[in-house]
Amino acid sequence: MPCPYTGIMNDLTNTDHVFHREVGRDYPVAARASGVYIYDTAGRRYLxxxxxxxxxxxxxxxxxxxxAIADQLARFANAHTSHFTSEAEQKFADRLIALAPKGFAKVWMSTSGSAANETALKLVRHYHLVNGEPQRTRIIARWNAYHGGTIGSLSMTGQPRRRDPFEPYLLDFPHIEPPYCYRCPFNLTNPGCGIACADALEREIRRVGPQYVAAFIVEPVSGGPLGALVPPAEYLPRIREICDRHGILMIVDEIITAAGRTxxxxxxxxxxxxxxxxxxAKGIGGGYLPIGAVIVHHRVYDAFERKGQSFRHGETFAGHSVVAAAGLATLEYLERHDLIRRAAEMGAVLGARLKTLAALPLVGDVRGLGLLWGLELVRDKATKAPFPRALNVSDMVARECANRGLLVVPGVGAVDGIDGDTVSLAPPYIITRAEIAELVTILGQAIEAVAQKLGA
Structure with a gap:
């Protein structure tokens, strides 16, 4: 049977008018899905x-x-938020606030992760206007972070390969190095490093001028090319302290990690x-409908309320009742089946199994938290030298996995935005021990096959 990355697109090739993500690639056609598996129209099964x-x-x-979606559709689908709220939207917001840390007060619904981060960018700007500090316009972000594909969210994104084609459009936002302990950009070792990666924020604030900085945006655990990068224990508390000292808002991008992923x-x-x-975004709707949310602490919302100011922003489909119903049903299902606890339990099992792959050729590092894990692939384990981007090693591994019935997330640019390959994993929380064993077995076979092709 053809590899899904190179084979014939089942019976739809001649009628395909979709502008696909990758030009020249034939995609299998998904037919159905159940549990942790997706099936295509050719009968192939993918974990x-x-x-x-x-x-x-x-x-x-x-x-x-x-x-839940059908029930809401039967009631009504679209009652625009400029005229109405809905029971589904209100209950969904209540659930998110109940999950959030203490002090969060309001939820602004959005339509995606990119849109949520774009909304946060505008909210930060409007907040400082309301507070009488209009000069605070700069948002500091981190290199190799991904915050979205819209112009504002892409300006915060730190991945050169995503930014470069659109650089003339982007806002001038500064970036600092991430807490990348496997390849510390400061040539230090944790513990004992003094968390220089957090102090980089302090230095950048002083370089820009504290009075001009509006916010710092950070992923708690980095997805994308950094492959489930987990920061040192002291990192985020230090970041919070630095932001507080300079009157800077702290935005935490939980597009990947919200609703129990870690x-x-x-x-x-x-x-x-x-x-x-x-x-x-993402997990707060379980993948059933496009969804996003900006969860706002009372200290931010209160500034608008004190001045009687409304946040000047909106999207046609933000707060859509059917989307809210899907999100609410997802969060209720997570709670009813205790799946966040299960994500921690199965994450420990997955992590232990993945660490057995560290002995394989190509595997330089295995890292992660909960059910978000990444493997960094290297040309030389001793020096940590990456493969040249031209080899597309992470894509090679992903293809070998797909050919064996496993879907993974390849990542590139971990080292310098160009070189550096990772493979990330984020299976459903319902995954069983047997399915984890299947996943790790296939991944190991795929890595060994690529190593053999590369002569490693």
């Missing part, structure tokens, strides 16, 4: 180790979510840090 794309948490084909309600909960704004 969804990618969770869609860090999205599917409660599993595929959960009938309760479909029923084994806690939110990724930031592992460090006991309370940010000012949390952005969420």
């Amino acid at each position: 969804d180790g990618a969770g869609g794309y860090f999205v599917v948490n409660i599993g595929h084909g959960v009938t309760e979510i479909g029923a 084994g806690r309600n939110f990724g930031v909960d592992h460090w006991g840090v309370v940010p000012d704004i949390i952005t969420a």
Whole structure:
């Protein structure tokens, strides 16, 4: 049977008018999905180790979510938020606030992760206007972070390969190095490093001028090319202290990690840090409908309320009742089946199994938290030398996995935005020990096959 990355697109090739993500690639056609598996029209089965794309948490084909969507559709679909709220929107917001750290007060619904981060960017700007500090316009972000594909969110994104084609459009936002202990940019070792990666924020604030900095945006655990990068224990508390000292808002991008992906309600909960704004998407809707949310601490919302100011922003489909119903049903399902605890439990199992792959050729580092894990692939384990980008090693591994019935997330640019390959995993929380064994076995076979091709 053809590899899904190179084979014939089943029976739809001649009628395909879709502008696909990759030119020249033939995609299999998904036919159905159940549990942790997706099936294509050719009868192939794929273990969804990618969770869609860090999205599917409660599993595929959960009938309760479909029923909630159908029930809301039967009542009404679109009552625009300029005229109405809805019971579904209100209950969904209540659930998110109940999950969030103490002090969060309001939820602004959005339509995606990119849109949520774009909304947060505008909210930060408007907040400082309301507070009489219009000069605070700069948002500091981190290199190799991904915050979205819209112009504002892409300006915060730190991945050169995503930024470069659109550089003339982007806002001039500064970036600092991430807490990349495997390749410390400061040539230090943790513990004992003094968390120089956090102090980089202090230096950048002073370089820009504290009075001009509006916010710092940070992923608690980095997805994308950094491959589930987990910061040192002191990192986020230090970041919070620096932001507080300079009157800067702290935005935590939980697009990937919200709703239990790391084994806690939110990724930031592992460090006991309370940010000012949390952005969420992906798992808060389980992959059933496009969704996003900006969760706002009372200290931010109160500034608008004190001045009687409304946030000047909106999207046609933000707060859509059917989307809210799907999100609410997803969060209720997570709670009813205790799946966030299960994500922590199965995450420990997955992590232990993945660490056995560290002995394989190409595997330089294995890292992660909960059910978000990454493997960094290297040409030389001793020197940590990466493969040249031209070899597309992470794509090679992903293809070998798909050919064996496993979906993973390849990443490139971990080292310098160009070189550096990772493979990330984010399976549904319902994954079993047997399915974890299947996942790790296939991944190991794929890595060995690529190593053989490369002569490693």
